[in-house]
Amino acid sequence: MKKLFVDTSAWYAISDPGDPNHKAALAYRNEIVKKYRLVVTNYIWDELYTLLLMSLRYRKTVDLKSQLDILVTTNIIEVVWVREDTAREAWAIFEKYNVDKHWSFTDCVSYVVMKQLGITEAFTFDCHFAQMSFVPRP
Numbered sequence: 001m002k003k004l005f006v007d008t009s010a011w012y013a014i015s016d017p018g019d020p021n022h023k024a025a026l027a028y029r030n031e032i033v034k035k036y037r038l039v040v041t042n043y044i045w046d047e048l049y050t051l052l053l054m055s056l057r058y059r060k061t062v063d064l065k066s067q068l069d070i071l072v073t074t075n076i077i078e079v080v081w082v083r084e085d086t087a088r089e090a091w092a093i094f095e096k097y098n099v100d101k102h103w104s105f106t107d108c109v110s111y112v113v114m115k116q117l118g119i120t121e122a123f124t125f126d127c128h129f130a131q132m133s134f135v136p137r138p
Contacts, residue, residue, distance in 0.1 A: 003078070004036035004137070005114050007124035008047040008106070011040075015048075015064055016056060021125045028123060028138035038077045038123075041113055043106045045079070080113050103128050 013025035045068075052061040071077040082090075090108040097103055103111075107128045114122070114134060121135045129136045 001037045002035070003039050003117060003119050004032065005110060005119045005122040005124075005134075006038045006040055006044070006077075007110065007122055007126055007129065008044050008051065009125040010123040011044070011048045012051055013125055015052060015060070024138055025125070031138075032123070037075070038071070039080060039113075039117065039119060040077060041080045041082055041106075041109055043082055043109045047106050080117070082109055082113070086112050086116070101128070101131060103131075107132075 009021070010025055010028075013019045013021035014029055016022060019025070049061055049065065052064060068077065072079055086109065090105060090112045093108040093111055094103065094105055097108075107126070110122070110129075111132050111134075114120075119134075121137055122129045123137050126136075
């Protein structure tokens with residue numbers, strides 16, 4: 001099954017009805033069901049849980065985590081746990097490209113992981129993935 005990287009911006013748009021990309025995120029999520037194995041990193045989870053806690057509060061965050069755990073357990077989502085060598089490589093990307101970009105460290109980790117796994121598409125609303133030469137979806 002083909003792999004699709006899912007960025008924080010997509011998870012957040014799915015979770016927050018007030019997000020401007022909410023409807024597009026739900027439509028694309030429904031379109032890709034059973035067509036892709038979804039890939040994230042633990043850094044994506046970190047960003048997502050923090051954003052949810054700050055904006056949608058504790059209960060919504062905990063509820064979503066429970067739903068995501070089920071998707072991980074049933075192999076719909078693959079979580080890549082970032083190792084030290086991956087973090088070092090991501091830092092090199094951060095230093096190299098942020099002279100004129102504004103890629104977060106998490107974006108740089110995503111870049112490295114996607115390259116390592118040969119993933120070319122990302123479910124994202126973040127323009128940085130296109131700058132990185134990945135195909136943003138939707």
